[in-house]
Amino acid sequence: MAITFFSEKIYGTLIAPPSKSAMQRAIVASLLSNGTSVIVNPSECDDSLAVTEMARVLGATVKKEESRLIVNGGLRPSARELNCGESGLALRMFSAVAAMWRETMTITGKGSLVSRPVDMIEKPLIELGATVETNRGRLPIRVRGPLRGGVAEVDGSVSSQFLTGLLFSLPLAENDSIIHLSNPTSKPYIDMTVDMLSRFGIEIENRDYSEFIIRGRQLYKPATVMIEGDWSGASFFLVMAAIGGEITIGNLITDSLQADRRVVDALRMAGLTVITGNDRVTVKSGDLKPFRFDITDCPDLAPPLAVLAAACKGKTVLSGTARLSAKESSRGENIRNNLEKLGSAVRLGSDTIEIEGSGALMHAMTSSFSDHRMAMAMAAASVLSTEGITLDNVECISKSYPGFIDDFVKSGGSILPG
Numbered sequence: 001m002a003i004t005f006f007s008e009k010i011y012g013t014l015i016a017p018p019s020k021s022a023m024q025r026a027i028v029a030s031l032l033s034n035g036t037s038v039i040v041n042p043s044e045c046d047d048s049l050a051v052t053e054m055a056r057v058l059g060a061t062v063k064k065e066e067s068r069l070i071v072n073g074g075l076r077p078s079a080r081e082l083n084c085g086e087s088g089l090a091l092r093m094f095s096a097v098a099a100m101w102r103e104t105m106t107i108t109g110k111g112s113l114v115s116r117p118v119d120m121i122e123k124p125l126i127e128l129g130a131t132v133e134t135n136r137g138r139l140p141i142r143v144r145g146p147l148r149g150g151v152a153e154v155d156g157s158v159s160s161q162f163l164t165g166l167l168f169s170l171p172l173a174e175n176d177s178i179i180h181l182s183n184p185t186s187k188p189y190i191d192m193t194v195d196m197l198s199r200f201g202i203e204i205e206n207r208d209y210s211e212f213i214i215r216g217r218q219l220y221k222p223a224t225v226m227i228e229g230d231w232s233g234a235s236f237f238l239v240m241a242a243i244g245g246e247i248t249i250g251n252l253i254t255d256s257l258q259a260d261r262r263v264v265d266a267l268r269m270a271g272l273t274v275i276t277g278n279d280r281v282t283v284k285s286g287d288l289k290p291f292r293f294d295i296t297d298c299p300d301l302a303p304p305l306a307v308l309a310a311a312c313k314g315k316t317v318l319s320g321t322a323r324l325s326a327k328e329s330s331r332g333e334n335i336r337n338n339l340e341k342l343g344s345a346v347r348l349g350s351d352t353i354e355i356e357g358s359g360a361l362m363h364a365m366t367s368s369f370s371d372h373r374m375a376m377a378m379a380a381a382s383v384l385s386t387e388g389i390t391l392d393n394v395e396c397i398s399k400s401y402p403g404f405i406d407d408f409v410k411s412g413g414s415i416l417p418g
Contacts, residue, residue, distance in 0.1 A: 022043075085111075230258075245383070
């Protein structure tokens with residue numbers, strides 16, 4: 001479905017949606033615990049629902065009660081196939097989790113996930129005792145365990161998500177493990193994983209993100225976990241307010257381990273005053289200036305910050321962008337495609353995006369490329385266009401933020417059929 005976003009100004013107060021990154025990690029930890037865990041303020045986006053269903057297939061029972069999930073864990077697979085939907089984190093986590101089982105499990109997905117690379121999982125899983133087969137480095141994956149532990153090399157240049165899966169699985173292995181990580185990226189997401197594991201009684205030794213020591217035969221202890229607000233989704237509204245308006249977003253922990261809390265740094269680099277405290281963030285529009293920002297550890301900020309760059313008169317440079325081609329879409333190319341349609345000049349380098357902002361955008365028909373973050377970026381860009389911005393396939397936003405359009409309208413925006 002195509003719709004047109006209009007938003008002269010964004011204002012008011014919103015509550016950030018639950019973090020799907022934290023939610024998915026909490027579900028896996030609950031699955032691996034022998035007992036009852038409670039997840040408060042659960043995420044119900046598509047990716048979180050996919051992980052919840054995979055946990056059920058692997059043996060967890062999940063019951064919803066008001067604003068929480070009651071999860072009884074235990075690995076007792078009821079089927080031999082796991083469908084990740086379109087969740088890259090689920091794909092890479094469950095490749096390792098499924099390898100704990102002694103029977104062959106097949107991992108599938110849909111949409112853009114079927115073309116995303118998974119070849120980085122093969123060698124480490126084999127080194128750790130599993131057998132694994134992929135479709136020339138793509139889905140489906142067939143894996144059989146059990147993981148026994150040992151020493152393995154993991155390439156982190158594309159993603160830290162597979163490391164996350166190993167960190168969840170290897171504490172249950174028969175032997176101790178050492179993971180050597182090369183080219184570490186997205187370090188805050190690794191910190192989120194280690195923190196979630198510690199809440200469930202699991203100890204991981206992180207030696208400067210290059211070596212991880214994991215003691216085998218550990219036991220997960222059931223826990224109660226509050227899912228914090230999602231900085232990734234909130235970043236689009238913070239950028240909209242920076243361009244035109246004022247907004248306060250609650251349920252945002254300012255010292256969160258989430259990588260995308262660095263949107264605050266980018267907004268300040270662009271010349272804005274950002275007020276933080278009491279789990280709230282307030283941004284008000286002001287005089288914007290071009291900025292330089294490294295997204296190596298927070299690649300999901302590329303779409304909203306590209307829109308912010310279009311609002312700044314002059315050249316903004318986003319660096320650390322090489323990994324964007326392995327996301328839900330080829331985000332660097334698609335940022336350029338959409339912004340050039342809207343009147344901005346964009347240049348792609350091998351690891352940079354340069355955007356020549358003018359402070360205004362034209363109306364155009366843009367594409368989400370079936371990528372939730374590209375879709376939300378185009379909604380944010382409508383603040384810069386007096387005629388609005390039309391977007392196709394808006395439904396993909398439910399992958400991470402099913403309430404986005406409602407919050408857009410609540411904060412002063414409007415939509416019309418495309």
